Amino acid sequence: MATSLVRQTKLLSIVSSQLNPAACFRNIHCTAACLKNRAARIREGKGDKSVTYEQAYHPHHIGHRKGWLSQHTSNLQGEDGAAERVVEDVFIRRFMYGTFHGCLADEVVIKRRGNLLVICAVMIQKLLPSKFYFLIGYTEELLSHFYKCPVKIEMQTVEEKVVYKYL
Amino acid sequence: MASSCSQALKQHVCKSSTILRVHLQKSWPKRSFVLNSAADQQPAVSSPEEIVIPKKKTWSKEAVLQALASTVSRDPTASDYRLQDDPYLTPKTSSEFKLFSLSQESGKNAAKYFINTYPKYFQKDYAQPHIPCLMPETLEAQIEEVSEAALIERIHMRKVKAAVDLYDQLQQAGTPVSLDVTNQLLDLICFYGDSDPAQENVPEQRNEETEDVQDEPQTKKGRASKASDQLKAAWKENNNAERIFALLSEPNTHSYSALIRGMVKYGAYSKAFSTYTDLLNNRLKADVNTFNALITAAPEVKEKYNEKWELIVDLLKELAEQKIKPNLLTLNGVLKALRRCGTLGKSQAFPVLSEMKALSIDPSLASYNHLLGIFYKPGAPFLGQTDILQEVMNEVSGKSFTPQDPDDAQFFITAVRICLDTKDIEQAYSVHELLGVGENWRLLGNDLQQNIYYARFFSLLCMMENIDVMLKWYRDLVPSVYYPSSNIMRDLLQALDTDNRLDLIPQIWKDIKQLGHANRQKLVEDLLTLMAREKQDQEVQESFAECALDIKKMYDTGDRGKVIMSWTATSLSDVISVLLAAQRRQDAWEILKLFKTHNRVPSEELLNKFLTCVTESGEVNHAVELVQISAGFCLPETPKLIQRVQQEFQLSEQQKNILSDLEIQTFNSD
Numbered sequence: 001m002a003t004s005l006v007r008q009t010k011l012l013s014i015v016s017s018q019l020n021p022a023a024c025f026r027n028i029h030c031t032a033a034c035l036k037n038r039a040a041r042i043r044e045g046k047g048d049k050s051v052t053y054e055q056a057y058h059p060h061h062i063g064h065r066k067g068w069l070s071q072h073t074s075n076l077q078g079e080d081g082a083a084e085r086v087v088e089d090v091f092i093r094r095f096m097y098g099t100f101h102g103c104l105a106d107e108v109v110i111k112r113r114g115n116l117l118v119i120c121a122v123m124i125q126k127l128l129p130s131k132f133y134f135l136i137g138y139t140e141e142l143l144s145h146f147y148k149c150p151v152k153i154e155m156q157t158v159e160e161k162v163v164y165k166y167l
Numbered sequence: 168m169a170s171s172c173s174q175a176l177k178q179h180v181c182k183s184s185t186i187l188r189v190h191l192q193k194s195w196p197k198r199s200f201v202l203n204s205a206a207d208q209q210p211a212v213s214s215p216e217e218i219v220i221p222k223k224k225t226w227s228k229e230a231v232l233q234a235l236a237s238t239v240s241r242d243p244t245a246s247d248y249r250l251q252d253d254p255y256l257t258p259k260t261s262s263e264f265k266l267f268s269l270s271q272e273s274g275k276n277a278a279k280y281f282i283n284t285y286p287k288y289f290q291k292d293y294a295q296p297h298i299p300c301l302m303p304e305t306l307e308a309q310i311e312e313v314s315e316a317a318l319i320e321r322i323h324m325r326k327v328k329a330a331v332d333l334y335d336q337l338q339q340a341g342t343p344v345s346l347d348v349t350n351q352l353l354d355l356i357c358f359y360g361d362s363d364p365a366q367e368n369v370p371e372q373r374n375e376e377t378e379d380v381q382d383e384p385q386t387k388k389g390r391a392s393k394a395s396d397q398l399k400a401a402w403k404e405n406n407n408a409e410r411i412f413a414l415l416s417e418p419n420t421h422s423y424s425a426l427i428r429g430m431v432k433y434g435a436y437s438k439a440f441s442t443y444t445d446l447l448n449n450r451l452k453a454d455v456n457t458f459n460a461l462i463t464a465a466p467e468v469k470e471k472y473n474e475k476w477e478l479i480v481d482l483l484k485e486l487a488e489q490k491i492k493p494n495l496l497t498l499n500g501v502l503k504a505l506r507r508c509g510t511l512g513k514s515q516a517f518p519v520l521s522e523m524k525a526l527s528i529d530p531s532l533a534s535y536n537h538l539l540g541i542f543y544k545p546g547a548p549f550l551g552q553t554d555i556l557q558e559v560m561n562e563v564s565g566k567s568f569t570p571q572d573p574d575d576a577q578f579f580i581t582a583v584r585i586c587l588d589t590k591d592i593e594q595a596y597s598v599h600e601l602l603g604v605g606e607n608w609r610l611l612g613n614d615l616q617q618n619i620y621y622a623r624f625f626s627l628l629c630m631m632e633n634i635d636v637m638l639k640w641y642r643d644l645v646p647s648v649y650y651p652s653s654n655i656m657r658d659l660l661q662a663l664d665t666d667n668r669l670d671l672i673p674q675i676w677k678d679i680k681q682l683g684h685a686n687r688q689k690l691v692e693d694l695l696t697l698m699a700r701e702k703q704d705q706e707v708q709e710s711f712a713e714c715a716l717d718i719k720k721m722y723d724t725g726d727r728g729k730v731i732m733s734w735t736a737t738s739l740s741d742v743i744s745v746l747l748a749a750q751r752r753q754d755a756w757e758i759l760k761l762f763k764t765h766n767r768v769p770s771e772e773l774l775n776k777f778l779t780c781v782t783e784s785g786e787v788n789h790a791v792e793l794v795q796i797s798a799g800f801c802l803p804e805t806p807k808l809i810q811r812v813q814q815e816f817q818l819s820e821q822q823k824n825i826l827s828d829l830e831i832q833t834f835n836s837d
Contacts, residue, residue: 005546069701093318094278125255129255129256129258129263129267130266130267130270131270132251132256132269133250133251133268133270133271133274134270134274134277135274136251136271137270137271137273137274137275137276137277137278138272138274138275138277139278140275140278141274141275141278141279142278142281142282142284144301145282145289145301145303146288146289147293147294148293148294148298148301148302149293149301151756152587153251153255153788154251154252155251155253156253157253157255157256161681
C-alpha cells in the first residue's frame with residue numbers, strides 16, 4: 001500500500017509539475033511518526049522542574065553516562081526471546097508502579113540471572129517498614145507464580161527523591 | 168639382510184606388542200583410556216585402609232553452588248537473609264524483627280489468596296521443566312459425585328468433615344468402601360482429631376471453623392500455631408473415628424493403629440490401652456507405630472515409677488514377641504518415659520542406649536536430649552554428674568544430624584541450660600561448635616527457642632568469661648542473630664563492672680537505646696548506679712555526663728503526657744553525682760530542683776557533695792539556696808549544712824539573716 005501511494009504521489013507531483021512548471025514540490029508524508037528525537041527526554045523549562053539523573057540524560061547517553069534499566073541476554077547473537085522479555089519488563093514496571101504507589105524514587109531496574117528475576121527498586125521512605133515488607137512479600141509471591149520463575153526484590157530506601165538538576 | 172632385520176624387528180615388535188596387549192588386557196580389563204592414570208595410583212600393597220577409587224563420580228546439581236557457599240561465612244553486620252539490606256528496613260529490636268518477618272509472610276499469604284481465587288490468570292506455563300509449586304492450588308474438591316474417588320480426593324485435600332460426610336453418604340447408598348480407603352480416612356480423622364485443620368490463607372472460611380470442638384477464639388485468626396491448638400482439643404466420646412471404626416466389619420492392623428495413635432495424641436490414654444487389648448483379643452498383630460504411641464502413653468496411665476517401667480517393659484516384650492523391629496522413635500519414647508520415672512530412669516537409661524546400639528539404630532539428638540533430661544533435673548543439685556554432658560558431647564561432636572524426632576529441637580537449649588547451671592564454659596563452646604557443623608543449625612528450633620538458647624549462652628559468657636571475649640561474642644552475634652533482652656544487658660553491665668571496664672558504659676547505653684530497652688526502670692537504675700559509684704578520668708567522666716543527660720531525657724514525660732519511668736531518690740542522686748563529677752554544675756542544679764517536683768528526698772551525702780562543689784565554684788547564692796532546700800525537706804543535717812556554709816563562705820547580711828532564721832527553725836523543730 002505504501003508503494004502504491006508513493007507511486008501515486010510521484011504521479012501527482014509529475015502531473016502537478018507539468019501543469020504548473022513553477023510549482024513547488026510538496027510531498028505527502030506517509031510513514032508512521034516515530035519521534036525518535038523526542039523520546040525519553042524532558043525538555044528544558046522554567047527551572048522549577050526537578051529531574052533525577054536517569055531522567056536528565058537522554059537515550060543517546062545510554063552506555064556512556066547511563067546504564068541499562070533492563071539486563072538480560074536475549075539480545076545476544078543466537079539468543080531468542082527478546083520480545084517476550086520486553087513485554088514482561090513493561091508488565092513488571094507497571095506492576096511495581098501500581099503496587100508501591102507514590103513510593104518509587106526512580107525507575108525500576110530488572111536483572112535476569114539464569115532463572116532468577118531480580119527487581120531492584122529505590123523507594124522513598126513513605127510507608128512504615130512493615131508495610132514495605134508486606135508489599136515485598138506480596139509482589140515476590142505473585143510475580144513468581146505469574147512468571148513461573150523465582151522473583152526477588154532488592155530494595156533500597158531514600159528519604160526523598162534524589163534530584164540531579166532542575167530544568 | 169636389512170629386510171630380514173626389519174622382518175625380525177617387525178616380528179619382534181609384533182610379538183612384544185601382542186605380549187603387551189595381552190598383559191594390558193589381563194590387568195586393565197574394560198577400562199577407558201581416561202582413567203589409566205587413576206589406575207596407576209592404585210597401591211599394590213593392601214594397606215589397613217583400603218583406598219577404593221570409584222570408577223565415576225557423579226555430582227549433584229547444586230554441587231557448584233554448595234562449594235561456593237562453603238567459602239562464605241556469616242556476615243555479622245548483616246541482618247537475617249529474609250530481610251532487605253537497607254538501614255530503614257533493618258529491624259533493631261526483636262519485636263521489630265518478628266513484625267517485619269510476619270508482615271512479609273502475610274504479604275505472601277495475601278498473594279496466595281489471589282492466586283488461588285483467580286487461577287485462570289496463572290495457568291500459562293513458561294517453566295521447562297514444570298515447577299509444580301508455582302501453579303495455583305485447587306482448594307475446592309473437583310469430583311462432585313458420591314464415589315470412592317471423590318473420598319480419596321477429599322482425604323488428600325485434608326478436608327476432614329467433607330470426607331466424613333461423603334463416607335456416610337457412601338454407606339447409606341450401599342456402595343462398599345474398600346478397607347484401604349477407610350484406613351486412610353481413619354488416619355485423617357485421627358491425625359486431625361475429628362476437626363478440620365485451621366485454614367490460614369482463606370479468611371472467609373473463618374466462620375465455618377467456629378462450629379468446631381475448639382473453644383479458643385484464637386483459631387478464628389488462623390494463627391500459625393495450629394498444631395498446639397489442635398492438641399489442646401480432647402478426644403471426644405463416640406466421635407467419628409470410633410463410629411467409623413465400629414462400622415468396619417474386619418478392622419485390620421492399620422485401622423487399630425490409626426485409632427490408637429489418635430487416642431494417644433489427643434489424650435485418651437486409657438482408651439488407647441483398652442483398644443490395644445481389643446486388638447490382642449482379635450489375635451491381630453500391632454505395628455511399630457502403635458507400640459510407639461502406647462509407650463508414649465504409658466507414663467500417663469500409671470502413677471508409681473516402677474509400675475510405669477513395668478508397663479513399658481511389658482510392651483517391649485510384646486513387641487519382641489510379635490517380631491516387630493523397634494525403630495528410633497520407639498527407643499526415644501522409652502527414654503522420654505524414663506524422664507518421668509525418677510531414680511529408676513537413671514539406672515535404666517544406659518541399658519536402653521546399649522539396646523539402641525545393639526539394634527544398630529543411631530541415636531538422634533532427641534535421645535541425647537532425653538538422656539540429659541534424665542540426669543540433669545532442673546533445679547536439682549548436681550552431684551558429680553558433669554561427666555554425662557561431657558560424654559554426650561564427645562559422642563556428638565563433629566557429627567551432622569538430620570531431624571528425625573520432634574524432640575530433636577530441644578537438645579541445644581537443654582544442653583546450654585545444663586552448661587549454665589553447672590557453669591561450664593568449655594562445654595558451652597563445644598555445644599556452640601556443634602551448632603556450626605553441617606545441617607545442625609536447622610535443629611535449633613523456631614525463633615523462641617533460638618532466643619532462649621542465645622539468652623542462656625550469653626548469661627554464661629557474662630558470668631564466666633572476661634570482658635574482651637564477651638565483647639567479641641557480643642559483636643559477632645548482636646544484633647544480626649540475637650536481640651538481647653534487658654536481663655542480658657544487666658548481666659553485661661555486671662560483667663563490665665567485674666572487669667573494671669566502666670568506660671564502655673556509654674557505648675552499651677547506645678546499644679540499649681537501639682534495642683528498645685531504654686525504658687526499663689531496673690536496667691537504667693543499674694546503669695546510673697554503676698556510673699555514679701566512682702570518679703573516673705576526665706574524658707570518661709565527660710562521656711558519663713552526656714550519657715546521664717541522655718538518660719534524663721528518657722524520664723521526661725512523652726508527647727502525650729505518658730510517664731514512662733518514674734524517678735527514684737537513688738536515680739536522681741546518681742545523676743547529680745555523675746554531673747557534679749564532670750563539673751556540670753548548672754545541669755546538676757536543675758536536676759536538684761526535680762527532687763521537689765517528684766516528691767523525692769535527697770540524701771545527706773548528696774547535699775554534702777553538692778556543697779563541696781559549690782564551695783569550689785564559690786557561688787554563695789547557690790549555697791544559701793541549697794540550705795533552704797534542705798530546710799524545706801526538714802532534713803536532720805540542715806544545722807550541719809548551715810554551719811558549714813557559715814564557715815566556708817563570706818555571707819552578706821541578708822544571707823546571714825536567712826541562715827540564722829533557718830537555724831532557729833530547725834532548732835525549734837528538733
